Amino acid sequence: MAEPVTEKATVELTIDGKRVRAEQGEKILWAALAEGIAIPHLCAIKEAEPPLGTCRLCLVEVEGQGVVASCVESVREGMVVHTDGERAVALRRRAMELLLADHPLECKDCPKKGKCDFLQLSIAMKVKRPKNYRPFPREELPVDASHPRIIFDPNKCIRCGRCVWVCKERVGEVPFDFIQKGYEMRLTTFMDKPLGESDCTGCGECVEVCPVAALCFKEGG
């Protein structure tokens, strides 16, 4: 009987022509990043299981499988991954365009100015906000400033779900979650109450992971 030498088995795969060893069950995205191969990603959190897979910015092509989200797809022995496949790049860019089209670009007055992951990634991907389409007009939602420490601006939210994940993971009793579905999906508290009336402890973990300025600390708070 062969004893397992290491605790976790590793597999070998090819990413952009480079032979890469990765732990069994690891996602393509993290295996690539560990090897210095860049894949755009926004919603991805390494510890998140199951992965969020909401932003669709980390799409790659896998031979014989088509386009997959690299933060969701696990590595397999002999897998051949192309991060710059034509289809994957086009879909990634379109995903970014759609996110930008639905995001108020008021960067000048934004509290996240200069440290916005979303903006930096859009610049890195060289994707600009499409000028001539805005899918459906969205009703502007009121900014929730009821909490003593945290301001929540639902209009800036890109619905990545990082805040919900981190709150579930680190705090437990999540005061907010996504409601509705499809285009109407948005982040809100139980029964749409202001955040200040919820059980939110104000620890700020959600603010730390928010890639945009939907969740921000109050000034001086």
Add this chain to the structure above:
Amino acid sequence: MEELQELLKTYPANRHSLLRILQAAQRQMGYLPGEALREVASYVGVSPAEVYGVATFYNQFRFIPYGTHHTVVCLGTACHAMGGQLILDAFERELDIKAGEITPDHEWSLDRVGCIGCCTKAPVVVMNDAINAKMTPFKVEEVLAGLGLQLKRSTDSEGEEAGEREPQ
């Protein structure tokens, strides 16, 4: 709420039974008040916000009670083509509420649905489980008045008439 507690005991206390519990709770109460959602949340062990998220995902759940007179305006393809939106607008105007809301006196509630199934009678409105076929905005006033709603327009015009009479 005691009835709800009885109901909860018949389901396993885990998140997999959440949907079935919500359905049963709505059958029991007619709608899902915030209190009930909290109880369900603590029973199945997920946060109230998540229960609210799940419940709002499905159109079958409602969070306000039905009014004494519940009105459903059909906006399916046929009713939409025959001006269902105008009918809904008329109801919203006369009742002074939006679709999915209830009047403060709990007498009237208004909803919109995809299709009721009697498309030849479009546009269709279901009031208190009775179908009103081939509706027009004028018939909306008629039906509402028939059920005892004090129409805004009639009271307004009475006021105007009174105003007109005064100088005489």
